[in-house]
Amino acid sequence: MSELDIVEIERLEEKTPTVKSLFFDWEKSFQPGQFVMIWIPRLDEVPMAISKKELDFITVKKRGEATRTLHQMEVGDKIGIRGPFGNSYSLEDDPILVVTGGCGGASLIEAVFEAERSGKHVISCVGAETERELLFREEFSRLTDMKIATDDGSAGRKGLATELAVEVIDEENIGSVLTCGPEVMMKKVVEMCSERNIPVQASLERYMKCGIGICDSCTIDGKQVCIDGPVFRGEELVEMKEFGKLERKKDGRLKEI
Ligand SMILES: Cc1cc2nc3c(=O)[nH]c(=O)nc-3n(C[C@H](O)[C@H](O)[C@H](O)COP(=O)(O)OP(=O)(O)OC[C@H]3O[C@@H](n4cnc5c(N)ncnc54)[C@H](O)[C@@H]3O)c2cc1C
Numbered sequence: 472m473s474e475l476d477i478v479e480i481e482r483l484e485e486k487t488p489t490v491k492s493l494f495f496d497w498e499k500s501f502q503p504g505q506f507v508m509i510w511i512p513r514l515d516e517v518p519m520a521i522s523k524k525e526l527d528f529i530t531v532k533k534r535g536e537a538t539r540t541l542h543q544m545e546v547g548d549k550i551g552i553r554g555p556f557g558n559s560y561s562l563e564d565d566p567i568l569v570v571t572g573g574c575g576g577a578s579l580i581e582a583v584f585e586a587e588r589s590g591k592h593v594i595s596c597v598g599a600e601t602e603r604e605l606l607f608r609e610e611f612s613r614l615t616d617m618k619i620a621t622d623d624g625s626a627g628r629k630g631l632a633t634e635l636a637v638e639v640i641d642e643e644n645i646g647s648v649l650t651c652g653p654e655v656m657m658k659k660v661v662e663m664c665s666e667r668n669i670p671v672q673a674s675l676e677r678y679m680k681c682g683i684g685i686c687d688s689c690t691i692d693g694k695q696v697c698i699d700g701p702v703f704r705g706e707e708l709v710e711m712k713e714f715g716k717l718e719r720k721k722d723g724r725l726k727e728i
Contacts, residue, residue: 473683476499478497479496482546493531494528503579505521507555508679516551516553522577553682557702560702562591564647564670565586568639569615569649573652575652576607579651596639599620600622620635633659636648657708664705671704677689
């Protein structure tokens with residue numbers, strides 16, 4: 472097992488009504504797209520993407536007991552961290568198109584910071600249910616050429632991030648694509664890129680317990696998301712029968728997404 476580091480929460484940022492960033496000082500370095508296992512004392516250990524802006528931070532969407540508890544934490548509270556784990560996004564030819572929806576920005580924002588540091592041009596298509604749920608709006612609009620889609624039309628285009636993405640792909644000479652968000656969205660992005668021979672990488676979320684390739688909970692078509700991913704290339708994804716269709720629940724059984 473990898474070592475557990477205990478860190479103290481130094482700052483909290485409410486990003487949307489259901490998403491919060493928790494900032495702390497962690498001694499380890501990591502690559503964009505990698506994840507950590509966050510230990511919540513006396514409760515659970517859950518995977519989260521990790522990013523850095525002066526301090527290290529995780530960005531948590533409130534879902535069940537573990538994420539609700541993280542949302543209730545205050546400055547000075549302690550959490551444990553194991554990692555970093557998994558592979559990372561590789562920043563390839565620009566313009567890079569980033570397609571994200573829901574909480575996918577939590578995984579992609581560090582890649583956007585890295586693209587800015589290396590002088591790459593990024594176009595982003597960011598989707599959310601409503602304007603209030605747009606994640607990292609300030610960061611995406613400052614660091615990328617940002618296009619917005621909301622389900623209810625309260626900001627940007629009324630519709631899906633994938634509808635914006637296909638227009639951008641057809642109008643701009645996109646060099647490569649990164650995507651993270653709902654799997655149905657990522658499947659569409661991968662399909663449109665594969666049809667046009669544009670390199671695409673997508674970060675998958677699967678139920679995960681150990682994070683280090685032992686328990687096999689996060690398996691998808693024989694690959695373990697924790698060590699073979701979480702970032703997979705378009706060529707691998709188009710071969711996966713479960714991608715966008717089936718996921719394993721806590722008890723290991725496959726269910727439709
Ligand atoms: C590599 C990776 C990176 C992730 N990064 C982030 C992130 O940056 N921000 C974020 O908000 N969420 C992220 N997640 C998802 C996050 O781990 C789950 O939302 C969280 O574990 C839910 O726990 P819960 O007790 O609050 O909810 P539960 O009520 O237990 O479950 C709610 C939903 O979360 C899923 N889930 C539950 N436990 C896990 C688990 N151990 N591993 C994966 N999924 C789980 C369940 O399938 C269910 O659909 C990531 C998942 C993976 C695999």
